[in-house]
Amino acid sequence: MFTTTIQWSYTLYTTDSVPEWLNEHETVLVAEEGREVVGVAAFYWFRDAMKRPGYRFTVENTIHVREDQWRSGVGRKLMRALLQEARAIGRHTMITAINSANEGSIRFHEQLGFLEVPRMPEVATKFGKWLHLVLHQLRPSASSR
Numbered sequence: 723m724f725t726t727t728i729q730w731s732y733t734l735y736t737t738d739s740v741p742e743w744l745n746e747h748e749t750v751l752v753a754e755e756g757r758e759v760v761g762v763a764a765f766y767w768f769r770d771a772m773k774r775p776g777y778r779f780t781v782e783n784t785i786h787v788r789e790d791q792w793r794s795g796v797g798r799k800l801m802r803a804l805l806q807e808a809r810a811i812g813r814h815t816m817i818t819a820i821n822s823a824n825e826g827s828i829r830f831h832e833q834l835g836f837l838e839v840p841r842m843p844e845v846a847t848k849f850g851k852w853l854h855l856v857l858h859q860l861r862p863s864a865s866s867r
């Protein structure tokens with residue numbers, strides 16, 4: 723949180739804040755190795771579908787894999803399972819919002835079939851720099867990956 727622009731927040735996740743985070747997400751999956759969590763993937767409503775029900779078939783995803791497991795296939799397995807869950811409950815579109823500098827995550831989502839939609843320059847700031855957002859989109863119902 724304090725050293726990375728992967729997430730645009732300054733709030734650390736703690737054992738106290740995890741229940742609230744879990745509550746905010748519709749589906750949460752974890753990858754475990756032994757008894758340790760090595761990755762988490764989740765989705766939640768895009769643009770507050772409770773207030774704007776037109777968005778109710780669209781979700782936004784998040785995924786984090788523990789750094790010592792990067793490029794081990796954990797992320798791919800998690801995302802495939804997450805897409806399957808989204809399909810199973812009838813979600814039509816999944817959006818991912820990525821820092822434009824996070825090329826690894828962009829490649830990761832593209833290899834799963836996500837397609838880039840708009841780039842939004844200078845929509846956030848962290849560490850005194852403007853940050854640019856790249857949106858990608860995939861239709862779980864139309865994807866077999």
Ligand SMILES: CC(C)(COP(=O)(O)OP(=O)(O)OC[C@H]1O[C@@H](n2cnc3c(N)ncnc32)[C@H](O)[C@@H]1OP(=O)(O)O)[C@@H](O)C(=O)NCCC(=O)NCCS
Nearest residue numbers: 785786787792793794795796797798820826827829830833
């Ligand atoms: C992005 C992230 C979830 C990927 O998880 P992972 O377990 O490392 O990904 P996988 O090993 O399953 O990779 C699957 C494929 O995605 C692509 N990929 C993954 N990371 C990549 C990278 N850094 N650069 C280029 N391609 C990458 C590759 O095609 C890879 O297949 P390959 O290893 O056979 O070439 C992980 O790097 C991560 O947690 N990053 C920090 C948090 C983050 O950026 N989350 C997303 C916020 S939007």
